[in-house]
Amino acid sequence: MLLNAAAEKMFGYGRDELLGKLIEILVPESLRHRHREHRRHYAEHPVTRPMGTGLELFARRKDGSQFPVEISLSPIRSADGSRVIAIVRDITSRKQAEAQIAAIHQQFAAELAATNQQLEIRNREVERANRLKSEFLASMSHELRTPLHTIIGFADLLAEELKGALNGDQKRFVGHIQRDSRHLLELINDILDLSKIESGRLELHSESFNAAQAITETVASLRALADDKQIKIAEDLDRDIAMTADRLRFKEILNNLLSNAIKFTPENGRITIECREDIDAVYFAIADTGVGIHAAEQQAIFDKFYQLGSTTRGVREGTGLGLAITKSLVEMHGGRIWVDSTPGEGSRFQFVIPHPKVEPRSQSIELAAARPVLLIGNGLEHDNLVELLAQKGYAAAAAQTIPEGLAVMGDTSPAALIVDLSKIGPESWPTLQDLRANEKTAHVPVIALTAADDRNTVAMLGVNAALLKPVEPALLLRIIGEKIVRSLGEPSRILIVDDQAAAREMIDETLRSAGFLPVLASTGKQALEVLARGPISAVVVDLIMPEMSGFELILRIRQNPRLAELPIVVLTGKEIDLDDAQLLSHEANAVFLKICSWKEDLLAKLDELVQPVINRDPIRG
Numbered sequence: 001m002l003l004n005a006a007a008e009k010m011f012g013y014g015r016d017e018l019l020g021k022l023i024e025i026l027v028p029e030s031l032r033h034r035h036r037e038h039r040r041h042y043a044e045h046p047v048t049r050p051m052g053t054g055l056e057l058f059a060r061r062k063d064g065s066q067f068p069v070e071i072s073l074s075p076i077r078s079a080d081g082s083r084v085i086a087i088v089r090d091i092t093s094r095k096q097a098e099a100q101i102a103a104i105h106q107q108f109a110a111e112l113a114a115t116n117q118q119l120e121i122r123n124r125e126v127e128r129a130n131r132l133k134s135e136f137l138a139s140m141s142h143e144l145r146t147p148l149h150t151i152i153g154f155a156d157l158l159a160e161e162l163k164g165a166l167n168g169d170q171k172r173f174v175g176h177i178q179r180d181s182r183h184l185l186e187l188i189n190d191i192l193d194l195s196k197i198e199s200g201r202l203e204l205h206s207e208s209f210n211a212a213q214a215i216t217e218t219v220a221s222l223r224a225l226a227d228d229k230q231i232k233i234a235e236d237l238d239r240d241i242a243m244t245a246d247r248l249r250f251k252e253i254l255n256n257l258l259s260n261a262i263k264f265t266p267e268n269g270r271i272t273i274e275c276r277e278d279i280d281a282v283y284f285a286i287a288d289t290g291v292g293i294h295a296a297e298q299q300a301i302f303d304k305f306y307q308l309g310s311t312t313r314g315v316r317e318g319t320g321l322g323l324a325i326t327k328s329l330v331e332m333h334g335g336r337i338w339v340d341s342t343p344g345e346g347s348r349f350q351f352v353i354p355h356p357k358v359e360p361r362s363q364s365i366e367l368a369a370a371r372p373v374l375l376i377g378n379g380l381e382h383d384n385l386v387e388l389l390a391q392k393g394y395a396a397a398a399a400q401t402i403p404e405g406l407a408v409m410g411d412t413s414p415a416a417l418i419v420d421l422s423k424i425g426p427e428s429w430p431t432l433q434d435l436r437a438n439e440k441t442a443h444v445p446v447i448a449l450t451a452a453d454d455r456n457t458v459a460m461l462g463v464n465a466a467l468l469k470p471v472e473p474a475l476l477l478r479i480i481g482e483k484i485v486r487s488l489g490e491p492s493r494i495l496i497v498d499d500q501a502a503a504r505e506m507i508d509e510t511l512r513s514a515g516f517l518p519v520l521a522s523t524g525k526q527a528l529e530v531l532a533r534g535p536i537s538a539v540v541v542d543l544i545m546p547e548m549s550g551f552e553l554i555l556r557i558r559q560n561p562r563l564a565e566l567p568i569v570v571l572t573g574k575e576i577d578l579d580d581a582q583l584l585s586h587e588a589n590a591v592f593l594k595i596c597s598w599k600e601d602l603l604a605k606l607d608e609l610v611q612p613v614i615n616r617d618p619i620r621g
Contacts, residue, residue, distance in 0.1 A: 243353060
């Protein structure tokens with residue numbers, strides 16, 4: 001009915017040749033029969049839309065040639081009836097560009113595949129060359145050490161003047177031989193260690209030993225070097241830590257770090273060595289008041305042959321291999337090492353060595369069902385508890401006294417012991433204490449029922465939890481379930497972050513009584529260090545803290561991909577306004593106020609969030 005000049009030019013027709021003709025004249029002949037049907041369907045439901053969505057469309061010129069197009073359809077109504085406006089775009093140039101891009105992409109993919117194949121071949125060659133190099137260095141280092149030990153030995157004999165006195169020059173010459181020979185031996189030892197590590201030939205021989213004793217021995221061997229520069233070495237050690245590691249390699253780690261600290265600490269400086277047990281690992285730190293390390297170099301110093309610069313005596317010392325070897329040895333033990341340093345103020349090298357993993361005991365609630373819960377006391381209340389436990393899937397047995405109950409159990413230790421202190425009387429307390437001393441029953445969870453809040457008695461008897469009578473059934477079921485479940489497996493570690501010592505102690509006691517293992521931190525920085533060093537099941541955090549607020553700590557945790565799903569519970573004395581609530585609703589799993597009754601709800605929420613692998617259905621029914 002109507003066309004513009006662009007349509008005449010696009011299709012090669014004059015206006016008179018198209019007016020009054022069916023639109024199929026512009027459709028390729030092979031598609032015309034289908035196009036009529038499409039046109040009929042469109043007339044029944046006319047809407048503004050692109051034509052042939054998802055399909056490649058083609059139009060036909062007067063000379064019979066075809067070209068790719070895009071078509072938009074828009075229905076209109078006029079006095080002459082319904083009409084359709086078709087806007088046709090020639091997309092030949094776009095298709096050509098797409099084809100060129102596809103060809104370039106295909107060519108690039110082929111070239112990339114070929115390059116990757118070449119790189120893989122070269123990488124294998126490099127790996128083989130590195131392995132052969134390391135094996136060669138290991139062999140050569142061993143061959144070099146043998147004559148070097150001989151040189152050092154004879155130089156020492158000469159220095160002792162056993163075969164006659166030496167004049168001044170001779171003593172000076174022998175001193176040069178001793179000093180340079182030992183320096184060369186250190187270099188060869190470092191190369192030998194590194195080559196063994198790289199070739200996979202260095203084996204660890206783990207043993208159990210006292211960490212503080214190994215540190216003291218290492219410090220003693222380096223004390224003379226420190227005294228030469230009037231450097232004071234202080235020890236802040238937990239003396240009771242038993243660690244499992246390769247004792248020789250562990251002392252090598254300490255020796256490398258301490259030697260570096262002495263080299264880069266000016267005269268009259270100070271070095272502090274710390275050691276403490278931290279979650280599933282032993283934490284060590286060696287801090288000095290030396291020259292410090294720029295932030296840009298704090299990663300590079302662990303690279304092979306990287307030397308930081310001149311020592312405090314104005315010369316480069318060492319091979320640049322010590323920290324590379326130290327890092328490899330720490331990682332071979334399953335640990336990690338890092339450094340915090342400020343130029344001009346000193347450095348703090350820190351590393352952790354994890355405790356060996358122990359295979360967990362069978363974690364099955366069926367075990368709890370096979371080992372009954374033993375109730376000690378008398379009266380109708382216990383009959384009700386036996387029935388309650390049976391309804392929730394627990395086997396249960398009752399007795400009036402502890403000896404009677406243990407006799408009923410025979411050779412089987414109970415899954416848990418519920419003792420009514422008001423029923424058994426003081427004469428049964430020694431039996432309960434004997435229970436704790438018996439290897440067979442020492443780890444059986446004990447829950448005390450008491451008519452008064454007698455914490456001193458409860459603590460003396462060594463019970464795991466105490467409930468005031470009358471007992472709330474739901475609370476008893478939750479606690480008995482937690483004690484049984486956690487006695488079968490590893491307790492959930494809950495990080496408590498609160499700057500108030502009294503608050504930390506209170507929360508600590510609350511969580512311990514429920515079978516959790518609290519880990520305490522007084523600042524946000526300490527909390528982040530704990531999270532970096534070991535696994536934590538959930539975090540309980542206060543919002544009002546100095547330096548780093550609870551809000552900032554929560555956001556820092558959420559920014560770490562490894563901790564993005566870590567359960568976070570807020571327990572705070574701060575009034576929560578609308579902005580606080582909106583932020584916490586996105587970042588925290590629950591919020592409790594200290595001014596309200598929070599203990600039972602907090603424990604229930606942590607129990608829900610931690611979700612250990614053990615089935616807890618019997619607890620919840």
